[in-house]
Amino acid sequence: MDVLLNEDEEMIRDGVRRFFDAECSPDRVRGIEDGGARTDPELWRQLAELGWLGLALPSVYGGGEAPFTQLTVLFEEAGRALAPVPLHPHVVTALALAEAVGRGECGPLAATLVSEACVGDSLLTWAWSERLPGMGPETIELSATADGNGWRLNGHKGMVEAFEIAGHCLVAARTQTGGSANGGLTLLLVAPNAPGVSAVARRTLAGDFQSEVHFDNVYVDGDGLVGRVDEGWDLARPMLQRAMVLNCAMIVGATRRAAERAFDYAKERHAFGHPIGSFQAIQHTCADMITWVDGAELLTREAAWHIAQGSDAGLAAAAAKAFTNERCQAVLREANQIHGGYAQVREYDQQLWYRRAAAWSMRLGTSMEHRRAVAQALEL
Amino acid sequence: MDFGFSEENEAFRAEIRAFIAENVSPEIVQEMHDGTQGAGIGPLTKDLIHKIGQRGWIGMSWPEEYGGRDADIIDQYIFEEELARARVPLNLGNFIEQAPAIMNAGTEAQKQYFLPRLVRGDVTFALGYTEPSGGTDLASLKTRAVADGDDFVINGQKVFTTRAESSSHIYLMARTDPEAPKHRGISIFLVPMDTPGITVRPLWTLPGGRTNEVFLEDVRVPKESMLGAENEGWNIGASALNLGRAGARRYCIYVSPFEDLLKYLQTDDLGRDIARDPVVRDKVAELYCEAQVARLFTMRSLSMVRRGQNPPYEISSEKIWGPEFQVRTTEAASQILGPYHQLWEGEAAPNGGSFPRQYVNAMVSTFGHGSTQVMRTAIARRGLGLPRE
Incomplete structure (x- = not known):
């Protein structure tokens, strides 16, 4: 037991931070958002070259086969830097495909995509939630009906990241109705340009885009199947857990940076003849901020550790997400309060961290939903 | 990052559990409880302390020359945790809290006199x-x-x-x-x-x-x-105070009201009925998440001490989060159990009347051993480098 970063994890943290400090300035982040771009292709190319897109993917496909804990550290740093690239959907989808490949539960397409994902040749994303804000399997209504060797998809997905620029999207569909909510789900790979697919991209609080995607009798052939028919939950459950933990890591990374900016500001900004950081009201707020973000980080890392161990991370991931969503929002709020009027000004950088970390906390399940899962896991 | 305990750690945990099962009777627990109410340390308790001392479990992470057994500090944590989990009201940590300062600053004669006696429980x-x-x-x-x-x-x-x-x-x-x-x-x-x-x-x-x-x-x-x-007493005392605020025993004090509440809601007939309410479930789940943070802060302090670091602010965070969580828990429990929560005794009192005791006890954690306000100031100044003026 040693909950601090080990040498390998420190190396990842330091290396990734050095890279982003040099390559991913707030101006660059701002430029991507202001230009309405979906990604930063040059940054993406560099991440691929450094081997970070495939950090935790199997080495036979060109990945680094690093433990999930190291990947979590990478995501903390990507969040800290507000890296304007679709790292989260890409890695979450690639890991799910790699798991299916490892289980021998998919065709050759998935294996090819994992190889391409490592070098950044193919951008991957996934589509889960529909109308309701929750992430439970009961929210999946998009239907897939068998048609020859493949399926026909009808329905819609609500919030899909990087959909228009993705090569493939892993879509959760219902192949069987009735029975339990967990049963009857199937995961299928769909090309965003397939006939019958239409998407509308919408700007978010984070300044990025999420697409509402409609499927009108879209055909997916047998090679698009990932995992087993009707038993997609087997793959989806660990995929959601990984997605939640990596999302928490990004929130924690960005929130810590927002807090550090507030601490620095409190040392420099003077009022009534003193730096405001000398006032107890500010000092005690800062003490709470570091305590809350540290708590979120430890919960997130413990959940990551469970995943790396191959043990069930359901309870740990739900606890991390429920806590991180709310406590990190509170840290961001206090960081704004310390900055005062400047926090609301667009040309001042603080808002870049605030809007993104806040928006990320609204994705992948609400705190209420995750606490419901916690209560259930505790057999209340 | 490694959040797990080794096989050796788990084997030691099993050894402690077996010892508790064999040696801690309800009579001893009652005697120890009376001891905290002013009756002093009774004969059964003295005998138990002696048995624990014989096994080398008091001060076990100390060097052997001072009566310890150079054990991993994690084993010390496990020992304290198991004792607290079994609700054994025996505070061995208090016996030896001053030992690190004596090891660091004491004369050879003081070390030779005090340390072995602390381990045996002869000096407190x-x-x-x-x-x-x-x-x-x-x-x-x-x-x-x-x-x-x-x-x-x-x-x-x-x-x-x-x-x-x-x-x-x-x-x-x-x-x-x-x-x-x-x-x-x-x-x-x-x-x-x-x-x-x-x-x-x-x-x-x-x-x-x-x-x-x-x-x-x-x-x-x-x-x-x-x-x-x-004239060097301040530095000797301050360092011991910081490290004395960490550890399994304190963490277990912070989370024990939550653990008792959870167990009551999981297992008691009335508790199970109360726990059907989604609002109650949400609150209990929120407290669960916060309890994990209290545990992880303790594990972090332990990890740092084990690496030879004296944590600049992390123990203060632990000493804010834990006690305030304890207070939040008891206040939430009071509104979850309502009128039952006030019962100090009698058959209708949940958990034998432990809840009102924990309710009034919780306040001690937020001011005892350094108030949470002072801890916040320490974090801001020592941890974050915020200016004095």
Whole structure:
């Protein structure tokens, strides 16, 4: 037991931070958002070259086969830097495909995509939630009906990241109705340009885009199947857990940076003849901020550790997400309060961290939903 | 990052559990409980402490030359955790809290005398820090120690001196140089409680336990009873205080009301009915998440100490989060159980009436051993480098 970063994890943290400090300035982040771009292709190319897109993917496909804990550290740093690239959907989808490949539960397409994902040749994303804000399997209504060797998809997905620029999207569909909510789900790979697919991209609080995607009798052939028919939950459950933990890591990374900016500001900004950081009201707020973000980080890392161990991370991931969503929002709020009027000004950088970390906390399940899962896991 | 315990750790945990099952009877627990209510340490408890000492479990992470067994600090954590989980009201941590300071600053004679006796439970310290005029502003203490030949003569008063009535010694902070800046004129003395001039008066607390006032009137002690150099007492004491705020025992105190509440809602007929309410479930789940943070803060402090670091702010975070979580839990439990929560005794009292006791006990955690406000100031200044003025 040693909950601090080990040498390998420190190396990842330091290396990734050095890279982003040099390559991913707030101006660059701002430029991507202001230009309405979906990604930063040059940054993406560099991440691929450094081997970070495939950090935790199997080495036979060109990945680094690093433990999930190291990947979590990478995501903390990507969040800290507000890296304007679709790292989260890409890695979450690639890991799910790699798991299916490892289980021998998919065709050759998935294996090819994992190889391409490592070098950044193919951008991957996934589509889960529909109308309701929750992430439970009961929210999946998009239907897939068998048609020859493949399926026909009808329905819609609500919030899909990087959909228009993705090569493939892993879509959760219902192949069987009735029975339990967990049963009857199937995961299928769909090309965003397939006939019958239409998407509308919408700007978010984070300044990025999420697409509402409609499927009108879209055909997916047998090679698009990932995992087993009707038993997609087997793959989806660990995929959601990984997605939640990596999302928490990004929130924690960005929130810590927002807090550090507030601490620095409190040392420099003077009022009534003193730096405001000398006032107890500010000092005690800062003490709470570091305590809350540290708590979120430890919960997130413990959940990551469970995943790396191959043990069930359901309870740990739900606890991390429920806590991180709310406590990190509170840290961001206090960081704004310390900055005062400047926090609301667009040309001042603080808002870049605030809007993104806040928006990320609204994705992948609400705190209420995750606490419901916690209560259930505790057999209340 | 490694959040798991090794096979050796788990084997040790099993050993402790077996020991508790075999040696801790309800009669002993009752006697120990009475002990915290002012009855002193009874014969069954003394026997149990002796058995624990024989196995080398008190001070087990100390060097062997001082009576420890050089064990991993994690084993110490597991030992304290298991004892607390079994709700054994035996605070062995208090026996040895001052030992690291004696190891660091003591003379060879002091180490040889105190450390083996601490391990055996033959020497126990009451903590003589807080005074009527100041606890949080500890450095402003007024108790005076004046050199007189080969002795010091001590006059003053201490308060909230828990276990002064049953301890063999008091770990006493006194001012030896009234002209120096307030942090620089303080020394520490290791004084037997039976020294003439010491008077102990009980102060009974809300949970039913006892603490004390200690009056010091012309208490004459030899110069050899001073720990460390004259006027260096502040640095010796402050470091011990920081490390003394971490550990499994405190973490278990913070989370025990939550664990009792959870168990009641999971297993009791009435509890299960109450726990059907989605609002209650949401609250309990929120508390669960917060309890994990309390646990992880303790594991973090432990990891840092194990790497030889003296955590600059992390222990203070632990000492804010844990106690305030404990208070939040008891207040939430009071509204989850409603009228049942107030019952101190009787068959209808959930969990044998432990809840109201925990309710009034929780407040002690947020001001005992350093108030949460002082902890916040310490984090801001020491941890984040915020300016004094």
